Amino acid sequence: MAVETLGSRESTRSKNMAKRRETILREARSLIADEGFEALKIRDLAARAGLTVPTIYNLVGGKNEILAVIIEEMVVQLRALQDAARIDPVEESFAKLIEDLADHFATDEAFYRAAFIAGDRSGLFEQSSGEGIFAHFVQQPIETCTRAVEAGLLRGQIAPEVLGPQIYGCYRLARQDWANGYFDLNGFRKQALVGVFLCLASDAKPAFRERLMSKIAGLTSG
């Protein structure tokens, strides 16, 4: 395929193609942010990019390929955020991830909302990067719960393999509800954090439980 060799040599042609491809993806992100992926029309995209329809098919692909490229870029960014959140103490680890995610989404809220909706619907998140973003992202809460048991914060009465996915579910549901417009990014922060802290509280030893309760109280009073 010609596309695979984009930019491999610094020929005029390759550079122009790479530049056009970036233009296509940039305008696609903009259009998706405006009205969602379903409303993205290839003809509109071609007009906005100053190209014709078959050029888009040549340089990127059809609607599904465009979405796949955009989702893949997003997944890479999300993984970086998660990797940056492996810190102590336990509850700060979850709080930092949620805060980082919210800040990241805030840089282009309309786009990320539309992208998550499209990604969820297409099943692309689960196919992304080999084994699925779900399987990858759920590992961190499991590991963090294991650390919390070792640190004497959790009782360990509930296996980390049970508690971890529940915690990940709290974040996931909050993200979906934000993407679907049920609340804004502050609602996302609050909903995700309260859910995570509640899950932790269910297996927390008394002292840690009190810490979580005061955090929940602070989140739900204001």
Place this chain on the structure above:
Amino acid sequence: MAVETLGSRESTRSKNMAKRRETILREARSLIADEGFEALKIRDLAARAGLTVPTIYNLVGGKNEILAVIIEEMVVQLRALQDAARIDPVEESFAKLIEDLADHFATDEAFYRAAFIAGDRSGLFEQSSGEGIFAHFVQQPIETCTRAVEAGLLRGQIAPEVLGPQIYGCYRLARQDWANGYFDLNGFRKQALVGVFLCLASDAKPAFRERLMSKIAGLTSG
């Protein structure tokens, strides 16, 4: 509209129209169960129902109207199930609702999966019956939590207005994951129940907490 007077008189015409309308909706449900709402083609539906395309528009409407009718029927059924689950003790109330839902979905699993996916995507659940199914369905866990506090099962350290939506979220996420094919109906039962019991445990008094823990252990060991 002619449709509104369907069956208002027992004329031959009215009866035939009502019968055809039912045929359309029955075949629509069948086609949706086969391949999902997005794959439902009006021409296919017309052929299956032994009618032509504009007749469907006359008797029911376009794709969105068809979906709206089907979703509305589903919401009525779901409300009936929820109303039937207002029982004691507290954890049995949630368990009965989840069990009833799973049994209900099992009667036509392919259809309900497709209907939930379509309903979630269209936002029809939130528009359904005036104030939205979400706002209605979240009331029961809130009330049940309030009763649990009064009964001395929960500490009340977390407001029922906070705990109730979290519990409803557990059921909602399990339903979505089932609809999206991440697990089967048994997985739905288990995921929903474990989530609900975890939420309750976060605010449970010791004796109730132990009851919940043994239930969770029974669910996650098998």
Place this chain on the structure above:
DNA sequence: CACAAGAATTAAACGATGTTTAAATTTAAA
């Protein structure tokens, strides 16, 4: 520098789908 080969771009069309229009048909009442 001119030219031939190959690649990228374009105009146009194809196929599918939701929806609507206008004519034909059927029904209920006078």
Place this chain on the structure above:
DNA sequence: TTTAAATTTAAACATCGTTTAATTCTTGTG
């Protein structure tokens, strides 16, 4: 039986994703 209204129908319309075949342009070569 006839007439007026309503229903059903065949056909077309509009839009969209996608593909084909011809045109234009770039690159390497004689």
